[in-house]
Amino acid sequence: MSTEESTGSESGTVGELRDDDHWIIERSGTPVDVDGFKMGEPADHIICAHCFRAASHYKQVTHAADCTNPDAHTT
């Protein structure tokens, strides 16, 4: 039996790749009394799937200079 079917860690935050493959929606890996979000609920962050920078809104992400996300350089 495989015990490593998830890329997320046992504790902390995990993410879910969006359909466009460019962004990861962060999900809470802790109970609501820890970070204000229920376990598995979308947390208030989104992560660039190309450079892995996070922000509360995708337009606020400070991408790496060599980030290949096509959304990184749009307004």
Ligand SMILES: [Zn+2]
């Ligand atoms: Zn990026």
